[in-house]
Amino acid sequence: MAKFVMPTLGADMTEGKLLAWRKKVGDFVHRGDIIADVETDKANIEVEVFATGVIETLVLEPGQKVPVGTLMAIIRQEGEPAGAEEIPEAAPAKKAVCEKVTAPPAPIPTAPPAPRPEGERIRISPAARKAAEELGIDPAAVTGTGPGGRITLEDVQRSATAKAAPVAKPEAVPAKPEATPAGITADRYARMRQVIADAMARSKREIPHYYLSTTIDMTRALDWLTEQNTKRPIEQRLLYGVLLVKAVALALHEVPELNSTWINGLVVKSPNVNVGMAISLRQGGLIAPALLKADSQSVDELMTNFLDLVKRARAGSLRSSELSDSTITVTSLGDQGVETVFGIIYPPQVALVGFGKVTERPWCVGGQTVSRRVISASLSGDHRVTDGHRGGVFLAAVDRLLQSPEKL
Amino acid sequence: MESFSRQSTACFRARKSYKAMTNEQIKQIVLKMLGDVAPEADLYTIKPDVPVRDQLDIDSVDYLNFMVGLHKELGVEIPESDYPKMTTLDRCIEYLVPLTNRS
Numbered sequence: 001m002a003k004f005v006m007p008t009l010g011a012d013m014t015e016g017k018l019l020a021w022r023k024k025v026g027d028f029v030h031r032g033d034i035i036a037d038v039e040t041d042k043a044n045i046e047v048e049v050f051a052t053g054v055i056e057t058l059v060l061e062p063g064q065k066v067p068v069g070t071l072m073a074i075i076r077q078e079g080e081p082a083g084a085e086e087i088p089e090a091a092p093a094k095k096a097v098c099e100k101v102t103a104p105p106a107p108i109p110t111a112p113p114a115p116r117p118e119g120e121r122i123r124i125s126p127a128a129r130k131a132a133e134e135l136g137i138d139p140a141a142v143t144g145t146g147p148g149g150r151i152t153l154e155d156v157q158r159s160a161t162a163k164a165a166p167v168a169k170p171e172a173v174p175a176k177p178e179a180t181p182a183g184i185t186a187d188r189y190a191r192m193r194q195v196i197a198d199a200m201a202r203s204k205r206e207i208p209h210y211y212l213s214t215t216i217d218m219t220r221a222l223d224w225l226t227e228q229n230t231k232r233p234i235e236q237r238l239l240y241g242v243l244l245v246k247a248v249a250l251a252l253h254e255v256p257e258l259n260s261t262w263i264n265g266l267v268v269k270s271p272n273v274n275v276g277m278a279i280s281l282r283q284g285g286l287i288a289p290a291l292l293k294a295d296s297q298s299v300d301e302l303m304t305n306f307l308d309l310v311k312r313a314r315a316g317s318l319r320s321s322e323l324s325d326s327t328i329t330v331t332s333l334g335d336q337g338v339e340t341v342f343g344i345i346y347p348p349q350v351a352l353v354g355f356g357k358v359t360e361r362p363w364c365v366g367g368q369t370v371s372r373r374v375i376s377a378s379l380s381g382d383h384r385v386t387d388g389h390r391g392g393v394f395l396a397a398v399d400r401l402l403q404s405p406e407k408l
Numbered sequence: 409m410e411s412f413s414r415q416s417t418a419c420f421r422a423r424k425s426y427k428a429m430t431n432e433q434i435k436q437i438v439l440k441m442l443g444d445v446a447p448e449a450d451l452y453t454i455k456p457d458v459p460v461r462d463q464l465d466i467d468s469v470d471y472l473n474f475m476v477g478l479h480k481e482l483g484v485e486i487p488e489s490d491y492p493k494m495t496t497l498d499r500c501i502e503y504l505v506p507l508t509n510r511s
Binding site: 230237241280 | 446447448461465467468469472473475476479485486487488489
């Protein structure tokens with residue numbers, strides 16, 4: 001049986017509220033299918049399932065708010081007999097954790113994974129086993145989503161992230177606007193500011209940041225872009241931002257340690273380059289969903305997917321994997337006229353890349369002073385994971401890649 | 409917002425029947441498109457001679473969507489090189505009226 005739990009969609013998420021099930025008991029689901037809508041403090045999320053099989057049990061009811069890691073449903077995978085799993089006893093207690101409480105709720109323990117039958121062999125890939133050892137994760141407690149329930153590296157990383165996510169303290173509840181003594185539900189913006197505050201304070205408290213910046217000549221990239229856009233219908237035009245994203249994604253191949261997470265004191269290199277895009281929401285606040293496998297997408301694919309991501313971020317219809325799987329964040333404040341950005345790393349990521357606005361500056365080329373359009377690129381790095389030297393190599397790679405835009 | 413939408417639809421019907429579009433009709437369409445990318449904005453307070461990007465906090469993605477919206481609504485081609493000619497509401501109208509009446 002595979003357990004479908006309340007996912008952790010970033011370091012700033014401690015709980016989620018089930019809004020609706022999209023499937024019912026007995027439905028067959030494939031890995032990647034959206035089976036639930038969940039409300040977090042930042043957005044409404046379409047939650048994907050990480051197993052293929054038949055929904056055996058729906059544990060939660062719409063309207064329930066539970067901590068991350070709480071069992072939500074049980075999925076019977078292919079070849080497994082029906083009714084082979086009992087719902088952990090902790091599950092019914094979660095019904096006490098509902099919205100509009102007027103007093104601080106008692107802490108609800110995360111539902112423990114059901115123990116495997118004694119003697120059952122744990123199916124786990126070598127990479128996942130190694131990562132589990134390094135991260136102090138018990139493979140028996142990890143739900144495998146690979147073929148036949150095999151535990152993958154991603155499963156271990158997800159489990160480690162959930163384990164590392166801070167659990168809401170009961171005394172912190174009254175401080176949240178949503179649970180005022182009068183029982184008034186504050187707007188989501190206030191909650192979003194609170195979770196951003198928590199995540200950023202944690203980042204600044206725990207991560208020893210270092211900052212580097214460089215100025216990149218964007219003339220070739222922008223000339224190439226103008227040439228491309230002149231030939232394209234308006235719906236297919238590109239923004240220079242996708243060139244920046246692609247250059248960052250490819251540069252990470254050269255300095256892969258920046259494409260990592262720091263979990264429980266250990267560096268876990270990420271198998272994919274999932275670039276989180278800091279997107280400001282028009283009602284205020286921000287969210288950073290990922291362009292998944294950005295390094296393997298063409299600039300046209302990145303453009304299409306970026307526009308779609310912005311549209312869905314602002315409409316509140318992001319998918320869970322887009323929020324949980326970012327491996328690095330890119331932020332650009334050029335539209336706001338900012339010249340240089342020194343961002344705060346979003347844990348458990350270990351790096352953030354910032355871009356400012358394109359400006360025209362005098363530039364020396366071959367002893368001549370010429371006018372060039374340039375952009376400031378910065379790196380905020382986690383000094384526990386990389387040093388300034390490697391950060392400098394990364395920024396140099398971004399610069400070099402942007403000088404050959406046709407190859408991006 | 410609804411009134412913009414209704415007027416815009418009326419303008420579109422007028423265009424489909426090959427009537428020349430007035431400045432006011434173009435203005436209503438531009439405002440509707442701005443309302444689509446900045447739904448929280450109070451479009452009645454837009455100053456016609458101040459860049460809309462500054463007034464509505466529009467970023468490059470919003471601006472591209474605004475241009476795509478104008479293209480779809482009016483059927484006009486707007487080269488990227490002409491974007492600087494369309495920074496304010498007044499300049500949008502000034503740029504678009506001749507284009508729509510030409511086709």
